[in-house]
Amino acid sequence: MSSSNNSLANKAQAWSARFAEPVDELVQRYTASIGFDQRFAMVDIAGSLAHAEMLATQKIISSQDLADIQKGMAQIKSEIESGQFNWQLALEDVHLNIEARLTALVGDAGKRLHTGRSRNDQVATDLRLWLRSSVDDIAVTLKSLRLALLDLAEKHAATIMPGHTHLQVAQPITFGHHLMAYFEMFSRDASRLVDLRARFNRLPLGAAALAGTTYPIDREQVAKTLGFDGICNNSLDAVSDRDFAIEFCAFSSILMMHVSRLSEELILWLSPRFGFIDLPDRFCTGSSIMPQKKNPDVPELARGKTGRVYGDLISLLTLMKGQPLAYNKDNQEDKEPLFDAVDTVQDTLRIFADMVPHIEVKAEVMKKAAEEGFATATDLADYLVKKGLAFRDAHEAVAHAVKACVGRNCMLTDLSLSELRFACGLDNRPELISDDVFALLTVDGSVQSRQHAGGTAPDQVLAAIKRGRADL
Numbered sequence: 001m002s003s004s005n006n007s008l009a010n011k012a013q014a015w016s017a018r019f020a021e022p023v024d025e026l027v028q029r030y031t032a033s034i035g036f037d038q039r040f041a042m043v044d045i046a047g048s049l050a051h052a053e054m055l056a057t058q059k060i061i062s063s064q065d066l067a068d069i070q071k072g073m074a075q076i077k078s079e080i081e082s083g084q085f086n087w088q089l090a091l092e093d094v095h096l097n098i099e100a101r102l103t104a105l106v107g108d109a110g111k112r113l114h115t116g117r118s119r120n121d122q123v124a125t126d127l128r129l130w131l132r133s134s135v136d137d138i139a140v141t142l143k144s145l146r147l148a149l150l151d152l153a154e155k156h157a158a159t160i161m162p163g164h165t166h167l168q169v170a171q172p173i174t175f176g177h178h179l180m181a182y183f184e185m186f187s188r189d190a191s192r193l194v195d196l197r198a199r200f201n202r203l204p205l206g207a208a209a210l211a212g213t214t215y216p217i218d219r220e221q222v223a224k225t226l227g228f229d230g231i232c233n234n235s236l237d238a239v240s241d242r243d244f245a246i247e248f249c250a251f252s253s254i255l256m257m258h259v260s261r262l263s264e265e266l267i268l269w270l271s272p273r274f275g276f277i278d279l280p281d282r283f284c285t286g287s288s289i290m291p292q293k294k295n296p297d298v299p300e301l302a303r304g305k306t307g308r309v310y311g312d313l314i315s316l317l318t319l320m321k322g323q324p325l326a327y328n329k330d331n332q333e334d335k336e337p338l339f340d341a342v343d344t345v346q347d348t349l350r351i352f353a354d355m356v357p358h359i360e361v362k363a364e365v366m367k368k369a370a371e372e373g374f375a376t377a378t379d380l381a382d383y384l385v386k387k388g389l390a391f392r393d394a395h396e397a398v399a400h401a402v403k404a405c406v407g408r409n410c411m412l413t414d415l416s417l418s419e420l421r422f423a424c425g426l427d428n429r430p431e432l433i434s435d436d437v438f439a440l441l442t443v444d445g446s447v448q449s450r451q452h453a454g455g456t457a458p459d460q461v462l463a464a465i466k467r468g469r470a471d472l
């Protein structure tokens with residue numbers, strides 16, 4: 001980027017003859033956004049073309065002006081795409097850079113483009129257009145991740161693992177069921193994305209600086225050309241509203257919180273203490289000092305990046321909280337947090353969609369872990385309840401049995417029928433426990449018996465996967 005020998009840029013500044021001296025160099029750097037808002041170049045041009053077409057339809061500019069603007073913009077587009085465009089710091093932002101180049105290329109028609117418009121409604125339009133296409137890209141990647149989870153869950157609908165509460169072994173579940181919990185979270189994220197897109201897909205242009213414009217503009221035409229569902233209703237709100245950027249960062253924060261929870265589990269499962277899964281080497285890194293190490297860097301970084309996305313949300317909320325209506329230059333600070341959230345979410349989703357299908361599941365290790373820690377104790381209590389014992393009494397009886405097994409360092413299924421009756425303190429009521437109890441005390445029996453919608457039984461997991469596929 002050059003800081004320009006362009007005459008427009010050098011005189012006083014791009015905006016007007018009102019200024020008697022050039023802006024201080026540090027102030028110029030401090031106030032410029034061209035370093036980051038170049039990302040808007042293509043949507044800025046699209047917005048300008050739609051505006052110019054409307055100006056011509058409304059006879060505010062001539063059809064010759066429109067043709068000149070279209071021709072100039074085509075040239076500018078190709079200069080930008082080929083990296084030839086000379087972005088100038090002195091021209092402050094993407095809007096003034098493109099407009100100055102247009103005027104250099106086509107003369108007076110370029111100077112007429114800004115009729116009935118301000119950079120305030122222009123930048124608000126650019127933001128919405130840019131975010132809309134980012135949202136559409138993210139929806140596609142999020143769908144790939146959801147599909148990857150469904151596929152892996154289907155493979156492991158009957159793979160047994162320990163379910164935890166308080167990170168203590170609680171009850172046996174299936175790995176497919178566990179994965180489907182994340183599918184649910186990401187499906188809610190997807191629906192939040194659809195919601196927020198529908199709310200922000202409205203056109204700010206026409207609001208001009210803040211109060212609207214005196215020209216006979218047709219906002220509906222511009223909205224239609226740019227694929228908006230309607231126009232922003234209030235000109236002051238149109239130029240100053242950044243709710244959509246905040247909503248996107250809120251969506252991103254919740255999504256990243258979900259990714260972070262999944263990451264935390266992958267990290268635990270990958271640790272040799274668990275040893276439930278393995279990840280291909282290409283998603284891991286080694287240590288520069290410990291040759292034996294294989295580190296789960298991708299999930300760790302995703303967990304770490306969650307913090308910066310929360311930061312983006314807090315930055316934007318704080319940016320807006322003290323602003324009087326309407327536009328204030330503070331708003332220029334809206335872009336970097338939004339870009340950061342979009343980039344982080346998109347990269348994270350892409351890498352997880354790639355990685356999930358390659359999670360290597362160590363089913364034997366998972367099953368063995370589920371068999372430790374008396375994961376089927378609740379099943380025994382439920383069995384006793386079905387035989388007529390009150391649940392609290394059953395709970396107590398099983399607690400005694402578990403205590404006895406801990407003392408003997410064995411599992412509930414290692415006990416004989418009479419030992420089990422005795423351990424439960426129920427040897428005086430043998431009718432409460434018979435031989436059929438042992439099938440229930442296996443981890444397979446335990447998951448099989450959770451046969452209701454939303455339960456962990458393999459059939460129910462397959463049904464949930466089927467519903468998930470239908471939703472996608």
Ligand code: ARG
Pocket residue numbers: 033037092093119120123327329331332333
């Ligand atoms: N670069 C500015 C921004 O990002 C564009 C709008 C400038 N408007 C103004 N009145 N200075 O917000």
